[in-house]
Amino acid sequence: MKIMVMAGTRDAVRIIEKLRAFEDTEILATTTTGYGGELARSAGAFSVISKGLGVDEIVQTISQKNIEVLVDATHPFAAEATKNAIKASEISGIKYLRFERPQVPLPDDDLVHEVKSFEEAASKVKEIVKTTSKKTAGNDMEDKIPTPKVLHLAGVSTLHHLTELIPPENIVARIVPSNYSLNKCFELGLTGENIIAMQGTFSKELNEAVMKEYHASVVLTKESGETGGTLSKIDAALELGIPVVVVTRPTVPELQNQMAFEDVNQVLAELHKI
Structure with missing residues (x-):
C-alpha cells in the first residue's frame, strides 16, 4: 500500500x-x-x-x-x-x-486572553504592553529595570503579525532550530540575542526559566494541544503572574x-x- x-x-x-x-x-x-x-x-x-x-x-x-x-x-x-x-x-x-x-481546556483565569486570530492576538499584546509600560513609567528605578519583552511562542510563521505592531527589539521568539526559522527572524528585524532556537516540547519549569531570563511581560502562544506544550506554557506564565494571549484553533x-x-x-x- x-x-x-x-x-x-x-x-x-x-x-x-x-x-x-x-x-x-x-x-x-x-x-x-x-x-x-x-x-x-x-x-x-x-x-x-x-x-x-x-x-x-x-x-x-x-x-x-x-x-x-x-x-x-x-x-x-x-x-x-x-x-x-x-x-x-x-x-x-x-x-x-x-x-x-486533541484540544486541551484552557485555564479559567483573568490573565488568559483567548483570541481567534493572530491579528487580534498582536493587538491584544500591544494593549497589554501599553498597560505594563504605564505601570512602570515614572519609577525611580526605571533605568535599572530591564526592558520587558514579549515572548512569542506561536511559531515563526506567525511572527510577522507581532512585528507589525511591536518593535522587534522588544520581542523574544522561540523557534525550532532550522535555517528557515532563523532567517525568518532576521528578516523581521530580530537579532540573535532575542532568538531562542530549541526543539520542544518543553516542561513548565523550563518555560518559567525562559520567561524569567528574558523578563517576559506578556506571552503569545496558540492552542496546539498537549503535544504542542500549550498548558506547560500557560501554567508557567500564570505561576509568574504573566498575562498570556492564546490564539484558539481555526475551524x-x-x-x-x-x-x-x-x-x-x-x-x-x-x-x-x-
Whole structure:
C-alpha cells in the first residue's frame, strides 16, 4: 500500500514510525520545510517532498506516485493544508484520514486572553504592553529595570503579525532550530540575542526559566494541544503572574464529513482495514 502522510508535526513522525511495521507499505511524506522533511525521513518515510503543495500539486503527486491513502497529520493551525488535502483526495478518489490533535481546556483565569486570530492576538499584546509600560513609567528605578519583552511562542510563521505592531527589539521568539526559522527572524528585524532556537516540547519549569531570563511581560502562544506544550506554557506564565494571549484553533468545516481521529492507534487501525 502506498500512503501519503502530510507531515511536519511530531504526531506525523509517530505515525510514520508506526507505519514502518506495516508490510508492503511505502510512505511518501510531505512537509513545508526542509527541517520537517529531515524528521519525516528519519522516522522512516520512503520519500519526502519538502514544500507546500496546492490542490493541483497534491492531485498530481497522488497520480504520479500511485497513492492509495492520504493521511493528514498537519498542524491544527494548518487549515488551508487540510482543506487542500480533502479536496485533492476527493478529486483523486482515494481515502482521506485526518489525525486531529486533541484540544486541551484552557485555564479559567483573568490573565488568559483567548483570541481567534493572530491579528487580534498582536493587538491584544500591544494593549497589554501599553498597560505594563504605564505601570512602570515614572519609577525611580526605571533605568535599572530591564526592558520587558514579549515572548512569542506561536511559531515563526506567525511572527510577522507581532512585528507589525511591536518593535522587534522588544520581542523574544522561540523557534525550532532550522535555517528557515532563523532567517525568518532576521528578516523581521530580530537579532540573535532575542532568538531562542530549541526543539520542544518543553516542561513548565523550563518555560518559567525562559520567561524569567528574558523578563517576559506578556506571552503569545496558540492552542496546539498537549503535544504542542500549550498548558506547560500557560501554567508557567500564570505561576509568574504573566498575562498570556492564546490564539484558539481555526475551524475547518470541510472536516465534518471526513474520518478524523484523535488517537494515532485509531488511524493505524483504520489503515489495517484497507
